Amino acid sequence: MSDVAEGSRNDAALVLDELAKCFECDGARLPVLEPTSIRVKRGELFVMLGPSGCGKTTVLRIIAGLEPPSSGEVRLDGRRVQGPSPERGMVFQDFTSFAWLTVSENIAFGLRLRPHDPGEVRQTVADWVRKVGLDGFESFYPRDLSGGMQQRVAIARTLAVQPKLVLMDEPFGSLDAQARWQMQEMLLNLRRESPTTIVFVTHDVEEAIFLGDRIAVFSPRPARLLREFSVPYGVTRDRSITRAAPFIEMERQIHVAMRGEV
Ligand SMILES: Nc1ncnc2c1ncn2[C@@H]1O[C@H](COP(=O)(O)OP(=O)(O)O)[C@@H](O)[C@H]1O
Numbered sequence: 518m519s520d521v522a523e524g525s526r527n528d529a530a531l532v533l534d535e536l537a538k539c540f541e542c543d544g545a546r547l548p549v550l551e552p553t554s555i556r557v558k559r560g561e562l563f564v565m566l567g568p569s570g571c572g573k574t575t576v577l578r579i580i581a582g583l584e585p586p587s588s589g590e591v592r593l594d595g596r597r598v599q600g601p602s603p604e605r606g607m608v609f610q611d612f613t614s615f616a617w618l619t620v621s622e623n624i625a626f627g628l629r630l631r632p633h634d635p636g637e638v639r640q641t642v643a644d645w646v647r648k649v650g651l652d653g654f655e656s657f658y659p660r661d662l663s664g665g666m667q668q669r670v671a672i673a674r675t676l677a678v679q680p681k682l683v684l685m686d687e688p689f690g691s692l693d694a695q696a697r698w699q700m701q702e703m704l705l706n707l708r709r710e711s712p713t714t715i716v717f718v719t720h721d722v723e724e725a726i727f728l729g730d731r732i733a734v735f736s737p738r739p740a741r742l743l744r745e746f747s748v749p750y751g752v753t754r755d756r757s758i759t760r761a762a763p764f765i766e767m768e769r770q771i772h773v774a775m776r777g778e779v
């Protein structure tokens with residue numbers, strides 16, 4: 518299929534086409550990703566699930582344009598990714614708000630990098646403060662916020678510029694269980710309000726099913742796509758699904774896939 522045809526379709530926002538990566542260090546070769554092809558549909562939350570060290574961050578960095586692939590390519594709406602771009606926003610595991618900027622200034626940061634109307638920026642920032650539940654904290658600095666609140670700032674800052682694709686690298690991985698649950702529910706709410714294509718990396722099976730539309734399960738390094746799962750829930754989900762039989766059965770199947778038994 519040509520890139521032009523792909524670009525005019527609206528169900529294949531992101532394509533990884535035979536993407537592979539091997540690091541070369543001091544003459545040694547470290548294979549990290551075996552040739553992998555994946556299609557992420559527009560508006561989909563696609564989870565990449567795999568054990569620690571398998572190569573998940575490397576794949577996200579390649580999609581972000583921060584790292585070149587060894588072979589194959591990444592296409593967004595049919596156009597080949599060749600470097601970083603504001604059309605692809607990334608949220609990292611470590612809280613990456615700008616320490617010297619307030620909550621509002623952090624959220625406004627990307628909006629102010631391009632031609633803008635100050636009144637519109639103020640309105641957009643106010644909208645995002647509300648959406649991520651940071652009302653009353655607008656003039657706080659990140660050091661005075663909890664980890665979960667700092668991650669809300671990073672998510673709002675990333676989404677406020679309306680990227681075509683959001684890359685999330687274990688964004689809730691360093692939060693305690695209760696904050697993690699709150700953040701997962703907030704992310705589901707955000708998706709209900711404004712559909713965004715998201716590639717979400719995690720090593721947590723329950724998180725993958727609770728948030729994902731589709732899940733790609735990877736092997737230990739070098740990452741190899743073991744199996745893809747479609748999650749049978751819409752964007753409206755609550756915690757009770759995690760205790761029901763279909764959820765538990767999918768968890769079981771994913772664990773089986775991860776052990777390489779299928
Ligand atoms: N820039 C680099 N140079 C060499 N090796 C790297 C580099 N970045 C990551 N690696 C190696 O690639 C492997 C996969 O790392 P990573 O993508 O961070 O895994 P994950 O995110 O799944 O934990 C690791 O063995 C890591 O040491």
Ligand SMILES: [Mg+2]
Binds near residue numbers: 570686
């Ligand atoms: Mg990682």
